[in-house]
Amino acid sequence: MYLSKLMAVKKTLEIIYNVKRTCEKEKIALDGANMRVLAEDIQVLNDVPPFDRAAMDGYAVIAEDTRSSSESKPTFLEVVDDIGAGYISKYVLDKGEAVKIATGAQMPQGSNSVVMEEFTEDLQGKIKITNSVDTHENVALTGEDLIKGETILKEGQILGPHHLAIIASSGYDQIKVFIKPKIGVIITGNELIEPSEQLKPGKIINSNKYALKALIEDSLANPSIIHSDDDLDMLMNIFEDFTARYDGFITTGGTAIGKGDLIIDVINELGEVLVHGVAIKPGKPFGFGIINEKPIFMLSGYPVAAAVQFDMFVRNYILKMQNITKKFDLIKCIAGSHIYSNKGKCNIIRAKLDKGIVNPIRTKAGINKSIVLSNCYIILDEDIIEVNEGENCNVLEYRTLKIC
Amino acid sequence: MYLSKLMAVKKTLEIIYNVKRTCEKEKIALDGANMRVLAEDIQVLNDVPPFDRAAMDGYAVIAEDTRSSSESKPTFLEVVDDIGAGYISKYVLDKGEAVKIATGAQMPQGSNSVVMEEFTEDLQGKIKITNSVDTHENVALTGEDLIKGETILKEGQILGPHHLAIIASSGYDQIKVFIKPKIGVIITGNELIEPSEQLKPGKIINSNKYALKALIEDSLANPSIIHSDDDLDMLMNIFEDFTARYDGFITTGGTAIGKGDLIIDVINELGEVLVHGVAIKPGKPFGFGIINEKPIFMLSGYPVAAAVQFDMFVRNYILKMQNITKKFDLIKCIAGSHIYSNKGKCNIIRAKLDKGIVNPIRTKAGINKSIVLSNCYIILDEDIIEVNEGENCNVLEYRTLKIC
Numbered sequence: 001m002y003l004s005k006l007m008a009v010k011k012t013l014e015i016i017y018n019v020k021r022t023c024e025k026e027k028i029a030l031d032g033a034n035m036r037v038l039a040e041d042i043q044v045l046n047d048v049p050p051f052d053r054a055a056m057d058g059y060a061v062i063a064e065d066t067r068s069s070s071e072s073k074p075t076f077l078e079v080v081d082d083i084g085a086g087y088i089s090k091y092v093l094d095k096g097e098a099v100k101i102a103t104g105a106q107m108p109q110g111s112n113s114v115v116m117e118e119f120t121e122d123l124q125g126k127i128k129i130t131n132s133v134d135t136h137e138n139v140a141l142t143g144e145d146l147i148k149g150e151t152i153l154k155e156g157q158i159l160g161p162h163h164l165a166i167i168a169s170s171g172y173d174q175i176k177v178f179i180k181p182k183i184g185v186i187i188t189g190n191e192l193i194e195p196s197e198q199l200k201p202g203k204i205i206n207s208n209k210y211a212l213k214a215l216i217e218d219s220l221a222n223p224s225i226i227h228s229d230d231d232l233d234m235l236m237n238i239f240e241d242f243t244a245r246y247d248g249f250i251t252t253g254g255t256a257i258g259k260g261d262l263i264i265d266v267i268n269e270l271g272e273v274l275v276h277g278v279a280i281k282p283g284k285p286f287g288f289g290i291i292n293e294k295p296i297f298m299l300s301g302y303p304v305a306a307a308v309q310f311d312m313f314v315r316n317y318i319l320k321m322q323n324i325t326k327k328f329d330l331i332k333c334i335a336g337s338h339i340y341s342n343k344g345k346c347n348i349i350r351a352k353l354d355k356g357i358v359n360p361i362r363t364k365a366g367i368n369k370s371i372v373l374s375n376c377y378i379i380l381d382e383d384i385i386e387v388n389e390g391e392n393c394n395v396l397e398y399r400t401l402k403i404c
Numbered sequence: 405m406y407l408s409k410l411m412a413v414k415k416t417l418e419i420i421y422n423v424k425r426t427c428e429k430e431k432i433a434l435d436g437a438n439m440r441v442l443a444e445d446i447q448v449l450n451d452v453p454p455f456d457r458a459a460m461d462g463y464a465v466i467a468e469d470t471r472s473s474s475e476s477k478p479t480f481l482e483v484v485d486d487i488g489a490g491y492i493s494k495y496v497l498d499k500g501e502a503v504k505i506a507t508g509a510q511m512p513q514g515s516n517s518v519v520m521e522e523f524t525e526d527l528q529g530k531i532k533i534t535n536s537v538d539t540h541e542n543v544a545l546t547g548e549d550l551i552k553g554e555t556i557l558k559e560g561q562i563l564g565p566h567h568l569a570i571i572a573s574s575g576y577d578q579i580k581v582f583i584k585p586k587i588g589v590i591i592t593g594n595e596l597i598e599p600s601e602q603l604k605p606g607k608i609i610n611s612n613k614y615a616l617k618a619l620i621e622d623s624l625a626n627p628s629i630i631h632s633d634d635d636l637d638m639l640m641n642i643f644e645d646f647t648a649r650y651d652g653f654i655t656t657g658g659t660a661i662g663k664g665d666l667i668i669d670v671i672n673e674l675g676e677v678l679v680h681g682v683a684i685k686p687g688k689p690f691g692f693g694i695i696n697e698k699p700i701f702m703l704s705g706y707p708v709a710a711a712v713q714f715d716m717f718v719r720n721y722i723l724k725m726q727n728i729t730k731k732f733d734l735i736k737c738i739a740g741s742h743i744y745s746n747k748g749k750c751n752i753i754r755a756k757l758d759k760g761i762v763n764p765i766r767t768k769a770g771i772n773k774s775i776v777l778s779n780c781y782i783i784l785d786e787d788i789i790e791v792n793e794g795e796n797c798n799v800l801e802y803r804t805l806k807i808c
Contacts (some may be wrong), residue, residue: 034617045601085593086607104608145773161616162776165611172599191489197449199450210572214564230488371566
């Protein structure tokens with residue numbers, strides 16, 4: 001009797017993304033910026049390398065001096081200096097002269113190439129050269145890696161090891177990143193207790209708490225988790241406190257459809273419920289609302305449903321709060337067996353993908369271990385009733401959901 | 405003249421993996437275990453759920469009572485109790501009776517199924533039921549998710565959000581994980597300075613430090629970085645200190661081939677150099693050695709070469725120190741243009757893969773930004789001279805190197 005009111009997934013996503021939240025920026029030390037999100041464009045402060053430098057150990061020479069050099073007709077040059085990396089030769093090289101040079105050292109004035117050490121023979125004060133080099137051979141030229149003023153990375157970049165190296169080379173040891181969104185999680189359910197060997201009658205272990213904390217961490221945000229009794233006053237107090245302190249919220253439990261339920265009541269009281277009930281399986285009792293313009297994602301108490309709801313509706317929004325746009329990366333795979341679907345709902349079926357063939361993991365909704373036994377979802381849109389063995393279907397691999 | 409002495413990549417990997425190092429275990433709180441490596445098998449302490457529970461809001465009934473129930477021929481049952489999740493009914497259900505029950509609540513004795521609320525009508529003290537339910541319908545049965553004693557996760561598992569949830573459900577709030585390996589990094593090079601707008605003559609910015617710290621973090625290990633002058637005594641002191649404190653080391657710079665070089669000298673003095681010079685391009689001056697049975701990876705000062713050496717030789721070893729076995733996941737792709745290779749060396753070519761077509765990024769070895777502009781390596785074995793446009797070649801995507 002309430003099925004007709006379920007909202008389509010597409011419409012649900014439209015409503016969610018219509019609530020805009022972007023985070024503030026902060027300046028942090030570059031060496032703590034792995035997996036942070038860049039909040040500025042990076043412009044190169046100086047040419048890299050900042051001078052012509054030796055790319056090999058050997059002798060800095062004037063290329064023209066070696067032009068006709070060979071094993072049978074070697075060239076002899078006078079060694080006028082010896083410089084290691086980080087040091088400067090005061091010599092200005094003249095025809096017939098060479099400076100012993102280490103990889104990375106600045107090329108002496110007058111020189112334009114490096115003869116590798118293994119093509120030379122040290123004759124005490126002189127060297128014998130048995131090959132010829134071209135102009136700029138074995139030399140890293142000024143600005144060949146990065147040019148002063150060049151924009152090398154853009155705002156929104158998720159920073160990995162090599163981005164940090166490039167930013168350092170560009171001249172920065174501090175950068176602006178987006179402040180990690182603070183996500184408050186409110187777990188409801190009087191039946192939930194902490195893990196322990198001694199169970200109490202009627203109680204079950206609160207496992208959502210652990211999954212959600214880690215899911216939020218993996219979404220590059222900071223979680224804070226609280227467990228509330230199914231009590232209206234307690235929940236009202238928690239929400240008022242959380243609204244002041246966090247950028248967004250997730251709740252679990254208390255969103256049953258077709259009757260009044262606790263979380264829905266609280267949010268209707270303090271703010272506005274924009275979505276309640278989505279044409280998705282599992283995960284139908286999903287809700288979305290706002291309090292003081294802050295988004296609230298209302299997930300099921302069931303871990304499998306909550307996982308699907310997080311993957312479909314929450315993760316990419318938390319990323320968007322940090323200016324990361326991530327889309328679902330659906331691929332076409334072959335059904336390894338017949339798949340039934342509930343028409344009128346988007347069916348999100350835990351499955352195992354192996355070499356292009358995908359097989360549903362057939363379990364009841366309460367089988368939480370199915371999440372760790374599967375590696376993808378088969379996603380069947382509202383209008384699909386079944387997929388025959390051998391036919392194509394849309395698959396979303398879990399690994400593509402991860403941002404790190 | 406020294407080329408014949410370069411060691412093949414395969415032999416190099418054999419020597420490296422012959423040096424065994426496994427880490428100690430530690431017990432930590434489950435809610436801090438995201439992205440840690442499990443160091444024990446997890447056995448379920450109690451059935452999950454620990455009792456038959458309602459999977460829907462509705463009425464716990466005896467299925468047989470509803471057998472012939474329909475819209476035209478409803479069943480009427482007496483409501484004898486009302487229980488929320490986390491509470492227990494003291495009633496033992498008899499024929500003709502029902503208990504109002506919330507999702508997650510323990511099924512009252514005598515009942516065996518749940519009629520969903522929407523198929524009932526509340527008649528104050530009685531309910532009218534318009535459908536029939538099967539035995540166990542809308543009931544989550546004892547142990548249907550996890551069975552007491554079952555091994556649900558194995559040592560070596562990298563823990564993600566849903567693993568943590570399953571471990572919590574299994575009854576644990578603390579678990580044994582492998583202690584993160586402590587990796588000491590010694591950066592050499594008198595020419596290296598910290599990032600800053602004001603450059604000093606002859607100096608360049610130390611970018612390897614930033615990349616290596618983050619690469620080690622991404623390998624789930626703890627980095628400690630020091631910058632040493634190219635000075636034998638200073639290096640000897642650092643190595644002796646590091647040997648006592650860290651599980652393994654990485655050095656950069658000072659490994660030139662065909663002559664004595666600083667790092668090689670130090671390690672020969674304090675321990676043993678097992679590899680020096682590998683038939684790989686870039687990255688030829690790679691070295692590997694041991695001091696007090698602890699592994700030392702000697703990388704080039706050049707960022708691109710150091711990145712390739714880390715990817716080929718270091719990351720998977722650091723993971724192995726935590727009992728994670730990771731292999732390179734090579735895929736066959738089509739060359740988008742002609743690719744030249746140096747015969748006799750394993751060529752690791754930075755490239756861009758797009759829709760199955762791979763194109764080399766053609767730059768000199770010193771172009772560090774090529775790492776962030778590329779998304780994969782083309783890997784050409786020692787015996788390959790060239791790959792023609794349209795032919796297949798082996799590709800290693802950067803994203804498959806990451807563990808998280």
